[in-house]
Amino acid sequence: MDLSPARLPASPASRPGGDPLPALLLTCERAGFDVRRENGDGPLCASAAFHQRGEGYFLAKRVTLWATESHEYLFVYQTPRLDPPLWLTLRQDALTRGRACIRPHDEHMVSYVSALVLCDALDAGAADAVRRTRYSKSFWWGLRGWMRLRALAVCLPPPQPAGASALHAGNAAARGPLLALVQKALQPLFHLAEYPQ
Known part of the structure; x- marks a missing residue:
């Protein structure tokens, strides 16, 4: 599979509202992600990481009853056409x-x-493949937690006609926080609607 820079969109600035990537990355930063732009030779244009830790104490911080860590690793790709x-x-x-x-x-x-x-x-085949994407893995039979894959594809609107909607397709795991984050970032630029099944 060719993952060369030629697969990147030619002119996102010609889109209504401009390039959505800066708005998306700014929203990620405001949500607490550590954002990094990727300058490699491929469709990966940015990555972001979010870390959260919760702890319970008994009377003093030295006596920790429990502690849990949650993480999210987001990888943002840009391509002119997404096929299966x-x-x-x-x-x-x-x-x-x-x-x-x-x-x-x-x-x-x-x-x-x-x-x-x-x-x-x-x-349409890629949209179905994104929706059907399932991946989860437990570590040490769940004693050391688990991982899950969230998948979301957003088809950006063309420059014409003005007011066109962006379409999205995502798996069940992406329908919560990831979709909400993308909607918050892109709402000022254009409307986001679900890709027809």
């Missing part, structure tokens, strides 16, 4: 990168690996 073979490649890339970040231990509860694809055209 490219989706499988991007899905595997996100899983490989995400698994390299996860460090299971006694206090690890859950890590989400999120693959977000921004594209100019979304193939």
